[in-house]
Structure formats: structure tokens, C-alpha cells
Amino acid sequence: MTNIKDLAKMARVSVATVSRVLNHHPYVSEEKRRSVLEAIRTSNYQQNINAVHLSKGKTQMIGVVVPFSDHPYFALLLKGIAKQALDQHYKLVLFQTDYRESMELEALQMLKQKQIDSLVICSRTCDWSTIEEYVPFGRIVVCEDSKGKQVSSTSVDQYKIFRSALEYLYQNGHKKIGYCIGRKSGTNAQNRERAYRDFHEKYQLSYHPEYIMDQCLYFEDGEKVMNQLHDMNQPPTALLVTSDQVAAGIVTCCQKLNISIPGQLAIIGFDNEPIAKMMDITTIEIPLVEIGKNLFLQAINDEITNDEVSFRLIERGSVSEKRD
Amino acid sequence: MTNIKDLAKMARVSVATVSRVLNHHPYVSEEKRRSVLEAIRTSNYQQNINAVHLSKGKTQMIGVVVPFSDHPYFALLLKGIAKQALDQHYKLVLFQTDYRESMELEALQMLKQKQIDSLVICSRTCDWSTIEEYVPFGRIVVCEDSKGKQVSSTSVDQYKIFRSALEYLYQNGHKKIGYCIGRKSGTNAQNRERAYRDFHEKYQLSYHPEYIMDQCLYFEDGEKVMNQLHDMNQPPTALLVTSDQVAAGIVTCCQKLNISIPGQLAIIGFDNEPIAKMMDITTIEIPLVEIGKNLFLQAINDEITNDEVSFRLIERGSVSEKRD
DNA sequence: GGTTGACCTGAAACGCGTTTCATACTTTAC
């Protein structure tokens, strides 16, 4: 394999000049540039990227940690990140953690070792304090509110979403409202529960802990939810479902069970995935791909910013009959 | 940042000895080992992984190219690959290509530059000849039959699957059978079409080109398929759908349209995703996670092997009423 | 007693591109 030294010899210039040509530095005479390019062509030269990384201390790679890449929520974030990464000539190193802390630590470790320039954490298990330990080693960006912390973030206000969705259901006559989430721990879950409690307090509604269902991630979990509702003597009349996939599963299950929607059960999904449109599910639109793009941009930007993106309720037929 | 030289000074040994300690080489006296470990502890030493990569000429990273990571088929392959990678302490570099050749070339380029040790190509657009150019630079493994080529592969025989599925439908009385695939180009599509033609020839059935529908990837594409069927004056009575997602979308759509399944339309899905079980869809089980694992193992193995995995028809209620 | 082999260690070479610094020649600018 020819290296930069060989090239220099072939083109009868110094390695510095070869490096300048390779990096499009302006201060190279046309004559020498041509000579170097000729040497590159004839030798079939291939830059050793690892030497570049060592030398520059940068790798043009950013890590992305997601618990599962097969869930539409994360898949869409990933799509946005990947799209932006492509434009900026960055590569992505994927960490599928399954919410295991050890995997998150590995990702942080890579940041420390300079194998990645930045790390985007889409969802985490580890403590804030753990993350903060790694702040000196590279940019970290998260997908939840991180004001006051030394990391950038792009997030939607889950508290606000929940409050407004609950309010909407209340306006539609619902007083027994449940909700389905992916997992009980995590910032999002906390904010949602806070919103849920505050809402109940405001309207003096009775609080049913069993109305909160977790481990709802995929379409097929809709069946699980319906089984749980079936076991309640006072099932909720409306559900907030933090994934359109699950919402669609619930709707499908209701059709099988002859439960009318929205008559007997109202549903609000999340994310406005295509499946929600197809199945006429009222949903909260969250611009996941946009969030992904922004996460990436923050990952390569030196400034620390905390961006909040807006959401939007899309009224379809799963809460009240559509009014066209 | 302390480096290995500093450590050597601190521990009063040579850098070679420090390197030996770091790499668990046996020939180091207990005394020096302790001394080095002590230096590591007090200095908070962090290995510069890029130097390791340069020095070793290996990165312990493998590239994975998928067209979309948000499609369950690829998400499951990815899951298998990621799981195995974790066990073997490899990192994954993800290339979401959207079937753009330029992205595939970038991945191959990384192989050439030694930024990744191997490349797993789950689905491709580029020619075989392009791939073969890169064979000298690292291991390449693909997810389609590659016998006779210098790359490993793990695949299922799509021809065989299609023949057996068509046969099954024929045994169940169907003579007008259509199928839905992701894209028309690609090895899989060719093999499927060949099977389809051979099947028609065997039973002397008339061949309707419009029975072949492509661009079917997601749940919501089920609606598209039903619209297409609706426009035919002789719609097929059975469909082979190469994704359970799409199959589920079709089933859902049929419920809306009051088309009975399997009475008016029989469906065979692919992959045996959970959604197929939930919606009682007869499907071809393909062990995607296992395939992913095997792909990874081939990616780190020097031998070139061509593995074929088996599939299995899972009879549920979307072709004939279940016989329990 | 001598040979063999296992064990231990450090100097030096190796992998390779980037960047700084010093130098020198041209152009502008006033």
C-alpha cells in the first residue's frame, strides 16, 4: 500500500505538500498539485483514515444510542439523524442498548476514547450524574429537557402534551382516562405522570393507578392493553397512547371485540405515523424526523442549546366523530 | 492527557511493558504489572483508541448497510447483528442507504480505508461487479445467495419459498394469485418472479402482470394494494405479501371494506412478526434475528461460507379457516 | 556442565497523516 511518503517521493514534493493537496489547501502551486494528483492516480493511493483520525483527534463519527431501533419512534429519530449526518459527511455508530446501562456506558466510553466526536442519546437508563462525568470528553446531546445541564437537547414538552391531550378528552366528556407508555422510569414518564396527577387534581377526579399501563411499545401490545381493560371493573373511557403503533393495535383489537371507537373507547395516539392516518386515529403529531435532524446539528455544534419543538393535535375519528 | 509514554515514565518501565499490561500479555512480572496499574489509576489514563486502530490496522467495527432501518425486516436483521456484535465487542457503523448507490459506495469506501473491518450488506442497489472490486480490502457479507462469489452470505431461498407458498395457495383452490414486494429490482425480486412464472407454467395458469405489486413496505401500503385490487376487473383471490406489516394493513383494510378473509381474499404474509400472530395471518416464518447473528459471525470470520437458512409456513386463519 | 526453553524487558521500528514553524519569494500598498 502506498502511503503519503511514497506519494511525496513520486511527485518529488514534501509530504506536507501532498497533505495540502489532499485537504484542498489553497497554497499549492498548480504545477505541484497536478504532479501530486498524477502520483495519486498512478499509485492507486488510499488514505489511511485511522491515521487521519489519530492526527486530527476527530473521527467525523457520532454515536447514537437508542434502546431499540425497531420501534417507529426511534426509527424515525434515527432517520432524521442519519439524513442530516449524510449531508454533513458524518458517520453514525449505532448503540442499541435495550435500556441496559452497560451499553450506554460503552457509548460514553467511546466518546472518552475519542472514537466518536459526539454522542446523541435518544433515551437513557443511566443517571444524569453519569452523563455529566463524560461532558468534558465531547459533546453530548439528549432528547429530553436538559436545561441547566452542560448538554444540548431537543425535546417536546411531554407535560404540556399530556395536559393538553387530557384537557381535550375532558372537553369531550371523558372523566375516566388511562394512558399507555413504553416504560415507567425515565424523564418522560415522570413528566407525564405529573401532568396526569395535576389534571386529576384540577378537576377533582379520582385517580386509578391501574389506568397507567406500561410496556406498550408495539402494535401487538394493543392486545395486552385490551386484556388489562377487560379485567377492570371500571375501565377508562379514553386512552392516551404514546405510540400510534400501539393505538392502532388497540383499535384493531376493539374491532375484533366489537368495542366501538370512539363510542365506547376514545383513543389518542402519538407521533402521527402513517398508520394513524390510515386507521383514522386522532393523534399528537410530533416531528420526530425534524427532532432527529436537530439532534444531529446540535451534536456537531459547539454551542450548547436547549431546543423545544412544538406538537399538534390532529383530530381524526378516534375521539369524536370527525367534523369535516 | 497522559499517554502511554507518561505511564512508562511513572511506572519506570518501557512503553512496551505498559502496552503488554494493557493488552494482558502474560510475560510481565507481577511487580511491574502492579506498578503500571498503579500509574494508570493515579493518572486517570485513557487509551487513545485511534492510535490503537492505526497501529493494529483494525478497528473492531463493522459496517451494516440497510436501505431503511425503520422497516421491521431490516430492523430485525439489525437486531440480530447488534446482539452478536455486542457479545464480540464490535461496534456497528450504520449506513441507511435509501437504496442510493452513492451511500453503498461510501460504505465500501470505508472498508477500503480500513475504517471498518468488514461490511454486511443487507440489501443493495449496486452491481456485483462493484462489490467484487472491494473484496480485496476486507470481508463482505451479504444477505442473498452469493455462491461462486468471494463473499460470504446467509440467505433464504426466495425461489423455494415462493414456489411452496404458491403451491399451498393452489392446494387451497386459488388460481389467481398476486404478490406484493418491496421493490422490483434486486435478486430477491428476480427469484420470486422466476418462481411465479414457473408456477404459472406448471399449472398452465394465465399470467397477469398487474398481479405483481411493488413498493409495498409498510402497514399503510396495505391500503394502496387494496386500491389496486379494486381497479382490476379480475382481481386475484389470494396474495403473497412479503411483509407481515403490509399483510396486516391489507387485512385491516379488508375489514373496513367488508371483504372477508380468507373467503374473498386469502393472504400469506412473510416473516412471522408478532403482528401476524395477533391478526391471525398465515405467514412464512423467516428467522431474521438468527440470520442477523449469522451475518455478523460471517463478518468476523476469515472463511467464506454460504449459509442457507430454512423457512416454515405457519398456518393461521388467512388462507383457510384454522384446523385446530 | 551444557543445552533448551520459558519467561521477562526495553529500544526501536512501524503504522501514517496533519500542522506548525521557518524560510523565501511575490505582490500590493502607500
Next chain:
DNA sequence: GTAAAGTATGAAACGCGTTTCAGGTCAACC
């Protein structure tokens, strides 16, 4: 006409860990 600014180039330092090679010690074996 001369100082300042811009252009061009190469030597050398820098980033840093791995691995080979040569040299040495010590125990075991014949």
C-alpha cells in the same frame, strides 16, 4: 522605494500504541 501582506514549500514535531527483535535470566532436562 520599502514595508506589509500574501503565496508557496519543506523539515520536523506531533498524535500514540503495537510489535518485533535482541538480549538477558533462570529453571529444567539430559
